[in-house]
Structures are given as C-alpha cells and as structure tokens.
Amino acid sequence: MTQTPEPISGPAPLDPRSRLQGQTGTTEAGTLWLIAVPIGNLEDITLRALRLLRSVSCIACEDTRSTRQLLKLLDVTPPLLLSCHEHNEKERAQDLIQRLEQGEDIALVSDAGTPSVSDPGYPVVRQVIEAGFAVSPIPGACAAISALCASGLPTNRFRFIGFLSAKGGSRRTQLQELVEAQETLMFYESPHRLGKFLSDASEIFGASRPAVVARELTKKYEEFRRGTLGQLAQHPGITRGEVVVLIQGQSEAERIENTDINALIAEVKALNLSPSASAKALSKRCHLSRQEAYELLQQNRG
Numbered sequence: 001m002t003q004t005p006e007p008i009s010g011p012a013p014l015d016p017r018s019r020l021q022g023q024t025g026t027t028e029a030g031t032l033w034l035i036a037v038p039i040g041n042l043e044d045i046t047l048r049a050l051r052l053l054r055s056v057s058c059i060a061c062e063d064t065r066s067t068r069q070l071l072k073l074l075d076v077t078p079p080l081l082l083s084c085h086e087h088n089e090k091e092r093a094q095d096l097i098q099r100l101e102q103g104e105d106i107a108l109v110s111d112a113g114t115p116s117v118s119d120p121g122y123p124v125v126r127q128v129i130e131a132g133f134a135v136s137p138i139p140g141a142c143a144a145i146s147a148l149c150a151s152g153l154p155t156n157r158f159r160f161i162g163f164l165s166a167k168g169g170s171r172r173t174q175l176q177e178l179v180e181a182q183e184t185l186m187f188y189e190s191p192h193r194l195g196k197f198l199s200d201a202s203e204i205f206g207a208s209r210p211a212v213v214a215r216e217l218t219k220k221y222e223e224f225r226r227g228t229l230g231q232l233a234q235h236p237g238i239t240r241g242e243v244v245v246l247i248q249g250q251s252e253a254e255r256i257e258n259t260d261i262n263a264l265i266a267e268v269k270a271l272n273l274s275p276s277a278s279a280k281a282l283s284k285r286c287h288l289s290r291q292e293a294y295e296l297l298q299q300n301r302g
C-alpha cells in the first residue's frame with residue numbers, strides 16, 4: 001500500500017524517445033505503454049489501447065494465461081507475452097529496458113484495471129524512468145475511481161488506500177490512523193473480509209459516518225450499497241464478487257466534536273497575541289463566536 005519513492009537519480013533526457021540516436025544514429029528508443037484493461041465489462045477498452053496492444057512487440061503482464069484469454073476475447077493476436085508479477089518485476093524490468101533500448105515498444109498490463117494501482121507495475125515504471133526511457137499511460141478502467149464517481153460521496157478530495165492488512169490488529173491500527181482524514185477514503189477489500197472490515201470501521205470511525213460499498217462494477221450484478229457504516233456493518237450481505245469500500249472523510253462538525261478545547265486554548269496562548277487577537281484565533285479554530293472565545297480565554301488565564 002505505501003510506496004515511498006526514492007529520488008530518481010540523474011536528470012531525465014528531454015526526449016527519451018531519441019535517447020539512443022546520438023549513439024547509433026538510427027535506433028529510436030521504444031516506449032513503455034501502461035495500458036488499462038477492463039475491470040469486468042469487456043467493452044471498457046479504449047480504441048488506443050486496442051491499437052497499441054496490436055502493435056507492440058511484447059506485452060509484460062501479471063499473468064500470461066489471463067492476458068492471453070483477454071486478448072482472445074478482444075480479438076488481438078498475442079505478441080510475445082512476458083510475465084511480470086510482484087515476485088519477478090525488478091528483474092523483469094532489466095529485460096524490458098534492454099528491449100526498449102533496441103527500439104521495441106512494450107505494453108504493461110495487469111489482470112484488471114490500471115496497472116500499478118494495487119497491481120504490479122511500480123518497480124518497472126521506476127526503473128524504466130531511471131534508465132531514461134519514456135513511460136506513457138493509456139487511461140481506462142480503475143475500480144476505485146469508478147466506485148468514487150458514482151458513490152454520491154464527495155469527489156473534490158479523495159485518498160486512495162487500496163488493501164489494508166489482512167491481519168485484524170494491523171488493519172484496525174491502519175484504520176485508526178485515518179480517522180481524522182477529511183478526504184473520501186477508498187479501500188479495496190476481499191468480499192470474505194468485508195463484514196469484519198465494516199464492523200471495525202464502524203467502531204473506529206463511528207457508526208454514523210457515511211460510506212458506500214460498490215460491488216461488481218461494470219458487471220451484470222453491479223451494486224452500490226449506500227448508508228452509514230453502522231447500517232452497512234449490520235447487513236454486509238456480500239460474500240462474493242469484488243468490492244470497493246468508500247468512507248466519507250471526517251466532517252467539520254465531527255472534527256470540532258472530537259477536538260480537545262484545552263489543547264486549542266494552550267495553542268492560542270502560546271502565540272502570545274493580544275486578548276482580542278487571541279479571541280479571534282480561538283474562535284476560528286473552534287468555530288465559537290469571538291465573545292465566547294474571549295470568555296473561554298478569560299476563564300483559562302494564567
């Protein structure tokens with residue numbers, strides 16, 4: 001879930017496609033195309049994705065069998081398929097870089113949706129960028145974004161979390177760390193852990209926090225369950241299919257309710273402002289009138 005990028009060493013060439021031209025005079029470097037594939041409905045493939053899948057010299061994929069099957073359904077004659085999964089992607093990247101150097105265009109796909117989003121891809125992308133080659137996205141389906149846009153929860157700010165730990169204790173700690181987030185939170189979860197996830201989330205975020213469970217997106221039995229965490233936890237009712245869970249961010253009212261007023265008073269006092277400026281600062285922080293804030297500060301003098 002957490003990927004802390006290291007700084008990419010050295011400046012990237014201005015035009016990675018022409019990187020090798022100075023050396024060979026003829027070879028134009030290839031591009032790594034990150035191609036999104038459907039998350040259920042086969043029609044969710046773009047024209048550009050199809051064109052590239054038909055024209056690249058090889059496709060690096062999470063699972064060669066699933067990709068072969070997908071290409072067959074899309075009527076694409078498979079080029080060379082190279083497996084690229086979490087256990088071999090670092091080594092595979094070197095092989096792909098050599099091919100890019102030779103001028104081959106390469107596609108990277110995962111089993112579903114956007115590669116590198118809770119799927120293999122990130123280490124390859126980093127290494128290819130560091131080696132100075134072009135990496136270009138071919139946008140398409142992504143379960144989290146599809147769930148978000150139809151959820152009815154705020155979309156102006158959101159945070160992708162992906163999968164939490166499968167272990168109950170660590171999962172609860174991870175949820176705890178997100179309680180004060182104000183953005184809509186997006187989780188991937190397996191259906192058999194959904195009930196436990198919702199009951200933990202209801203306990204930690206509060207039963208009244210709005211949430212949505214989006215299931216089987218783009219497929220025949222697509223379903224959105226909207227309600228509060230308490231309601232959803234009482235009747236999770238889902239044991240099969242694929243799910244995205246969205247939890248609304250902490251509201252301003254909730255934030256104030258959970259705020260330690262004494263800590264805010266101490267914070268304002270530490271600023272050493274005049275009494276009226278202090279009242280103004282405190283009223284802003286805890287949404288009281290200036291008069292109320294002034295009185296609070298007077299009561300807490302010294």
Ligand code: SAM
Pocket residue numbers: 039040110112113114115116117118119141142143144187188189190214215216217218219242243244
């Ligand atoms: N790369 C993918 C993407 O762009 O969304 C995510 C792959 S991740 C390994 C698989 C998880 O994505 C599933 O466990 C589920 O949480 C979510 N997911 C994938 N397809 C879905 C669908 N059709 N409906 C709901 N959730 C889906």
